[in-house]
Amino acid sequence: xxxxxxxxxxxxxxxxxxxxxxxxxxxxxxxxxxxxxxxxxxxxxxxxxxxxxxxxxxxxxxxxxxxxxxxxxxxxxxxxxxxxxxxxxxxxxxxxxxxxxxxxxxxxxxxxxxxxxxxxxxxxxxxxxxxxxxxxxxxxxxxxxxxxxxxxxxxxxxxxxxxxxxxxxxxxxxxxxxxxxxxxxxxxxxxxxxxxxxxxxxxxxxxxxxxxxxxxxxxxxxxxxxxxxxxxxxxxxxxxxxxxxxxxx
Amino acid sequence: xxxxxxxxxxxxxxxxxxxxxxxxxxxxxxxxxxxxxxxxxxxxxxxxxxxxxxxxxxxxxxxxxxxxxxxxxxxxxxxxxxxxxxxxxxxxxxxxxxxxxxxxxxxxxxxxxxxxxxxxxxxxxxxxxxxxxxxxxxxxxxxxxxxxxxxxxxxxxxxxxxxxxxxxxxxxxxxxxxxxxxxxxxxxxxxxxxxxxxxxxxxxxxxxxxxxxxxxxxxxxxxxxxxxxxxxxxxxxxxxxxxxxxxxx
DNA sequence: CGCGCCATTGACTCTGGTCAACGCTAGTGG
DNA sequence: CCACTAGCGTTGACCAGAGTCAATGGCGCG
Numbered sequence: 001x002x003x004x005x006x007x008x009x010x011x012x013x014x015x016x017x018x019x020x021x022x023x024x025x026x027x028x029x030x031x032x033x034x035x036x037x038x039x040x041x042x043x044x045x046x047x048x049x050x051x052x053x054x055x056x057x058x059x060x061x062x063x064x065x066x067x068x069x070x071x072x073x074x075x076x077x078x079x080x081x082x083x084x085x086x087x088x089x090x091x092x093x094x095x096x097x098x099x100x101x102x103x104x105x106x107x108x109x110x111x112x113x114x115x116x117x118x119x120x121x122x123x124x125x126x127x128x129x130x131x132x133x134x135x136x137x138x139x140x141x142x143x144x145x146x147x148x149x150x151x152x153x154x155x156x157x158x159x160x161x162x163x164x165x166x167x168x169x170x171x172x173x174x175x176x177x178x179x180x181x182x183x184x185x186x187x188x189x190x191x192x193x194x195x196x197x198x199x200x201x202x203x204x205x206x207x208x209x210x211x212x213x214x215x216x217x218x219x220x221x222x223x224x225x226x227x228x229x230x231x232x233x234x235x236x237x238x239x240x241x242x243x244x245x246x247x248x249x
Numbered sequence: 250x251x252x253x254x255x256x257x258x259x260x261x262x263x264x265x266x267x268x269x270x271x272x273x274x275x276x277x278x279x280x281x282x283x284x285x286x287x288x289x290x291x292x293x294x295x296x297x298x299x300x301x302x303x304x305x306x307x308x309x310x311x312x313x314x315x316x317x318x319x320x321x322x323x324x325x326x327x328x329x330x331x332x333x334x335x336x337x338x339x340x341x342x343x344x345x346x347x348x349x350x351x352x353x354x355x356x357x358x359x360x361x362x363x364x365x366x367x368x369x370x371x372x373x374x375x376x377x378x379x380x381x382x383x384x385x386x387x388x389x390x391x392x393x394x395x396x397x398x399x400x401x402x403x404x405x406x407x408x409x410x411x412x413x414x415x416x417x418x419x420x421x422x423x424x425x426x427x428x429x430x431x432x433x434x435x436x437x438x439x440x441x442x443x444x445x446x447x448x449x450x451x452x453x454x455x456x457x458x459x460x461x462x463x464x465x466x467x468x469x470x471x472x473x474x475x476x477x478x479x480x481x482x483x484x485x486x487x488x489x490x491x492x493x494x495x496x497x498x
Numbered sequence: 499c500g501c502g503c504c505a506t507t508g509a510c511t512c513t514g515g516t517c518a519a520c521g522c523t524a525g526t527g528g
Numbered sequence: 529c530c531a532c533t534a535g536c537g538t539t540g541a542c543c544a545g546a547g548t549c550a551a552t553g554g555c556g557c558g
Binding site: 418419459460462463466 | 513514515516517
């Protein structure tokens with residue numbers, strides 16, 4: 001049984017969605033609730049949980065938090081795209097992930113953030129104080145378990161990314177990236193064929209361990225091979241099967 | 250306050266440690282207890298917990314589990330070194346981590362293993378059935394929390410490894426690897442200066458996203474620069490500060 | 499209309515990969 | 529006891545994929 005996704009999940013580019021009606025519980029209308037930690041809660045618990053959170057907007061390019069600063073807050077993205085990254089002293093950057101609606105930032109519950117996060121598009125998130133959040137977890141073990149599941153899933157994705165970075169060439173990296181993004185979009189009710197790319201080529205390069213020029217050339221190569229079409233703000237996947245074949249060598 | 254480590258933590262190479270005395274609770278004499286999940290348990294709980302586990306030995310090169318097979322068992326390494334990896338269809342391999350004494354395998358509690366694991370050296374591990382383990386967690390929320398902490402730590406390490414694979418050159422990768430290993434050895438009471446390398450050059454290459462030849466050349470280069478000395482079965486770190494400087498560009 | 503930013507493309511470089519030879523050591527068998 | 533062999537590691541010569549540097553194009557915004 002699949003959940004019909006209202007079109008209120010937005011990647012943030014067009015910025016046209018209405019604000020939450022405060023008279024109507026924000027969580028009740030939340031399109032990503034079932035996909036996120038909140039999914040394990042029954043309605044009564046949701047109400048209690050909702051009191052801990054505050055919906056917060058971030059402009060594109062603004063910072064949610066920075067690596068090594070105290071992790072006082074926890075975020076559940078409801079709209080928009082966030083990039084998570086680490087910087088080296090000399091300016092090199094590695095993006096370790098892109099967070100989409102339904103994704104949770106700070107689920108490690110550590111004292112300090114292990115990465116920096118900033119908004120690629122306009123972003124809306126449910127914001128929690130870590131203290132309040134962990135106290136809630138203490139009395140809702142099911143949610144603790146769900147959080148652990150989500151962290152484990154993150155770990156598994158991180159392992160996949162290590163394989164990508166360590167053992168795949170440029171073509172394979174980009175193909176894997178596009179396929180993975182496509183599937184995530186499908187999960188949140190967006191098109192998996194017309195794949196939106198709100199992040200810049202530089203962001204993609206820093207995610208795939210490449211340079212911007214190589215990313216650009218690789219887009220062109222995949223387009224020439226008729227696997228994709230590069231369109232404004234994204235790509236259209238023409239042959240997912242061909243991409244999959246390319247991706248796996 | 251640091252814990253004095255008995256020398257019963259072994260990396261497995263010399264294979265000289267005595268078997269656990271079954272009359273004496275295995276956990277009571279466990280050198281890595283404080284470092285692992287078990288550390289949060291009080292003595293009474295330890296006894297209960299111990300009943301769920303069985304100490305199991307693995308020969309060097311034997312398999313603990315394989316990617317995608319059902320994750321029926323969970324392992325807590327007490328001796329030896331395990332490599333965790335993913336294989337591509339064409340034989341390429343990416344090692345996503347080396348597990349040392351105190352490390353936990355299967356802490357994601359997922360239905361299927363996300364990676365394969367085999368013993369680099371002779372290995373001893375506490376083995377749990379996943380069902381029994383998760384039932385124990387249901388009534389010991391503190392342990393659930395600890396498990397989540399460990400998973401979060403793993404995630405953080407995975408992010409570091411993504412930076413290594415995506416944005417560091419060969420010299421930096423090897424330096425980072427040696428420094429990280431050194432610190433892990435110190436944590437478990439082994440020498441952080443004479444760093445044991447029980448894994449092969451190929452293993453190191455597959456961990457660092459390099460080839461065996463590049464790893465070998467890089468060892469030689471670091472040795473020529475007087476940062477390390479290559480010795481049988483390991484290296485001696487001569488200048489950790491120099492290594493650190495090299496590692497960070 | 500013009501400026502600036504981002505993306506693309508080309509020419510060239512260079513780091514790390516590939517292929518091949520060689521050495522060392524441990525294990526085996528004459 | 530020593531010769532032979534197999535496997536791992538090291539080194540050299542050469543190659544190629546991705547990086548660097550530079551020029552150009554396209555689009556949005558003031």
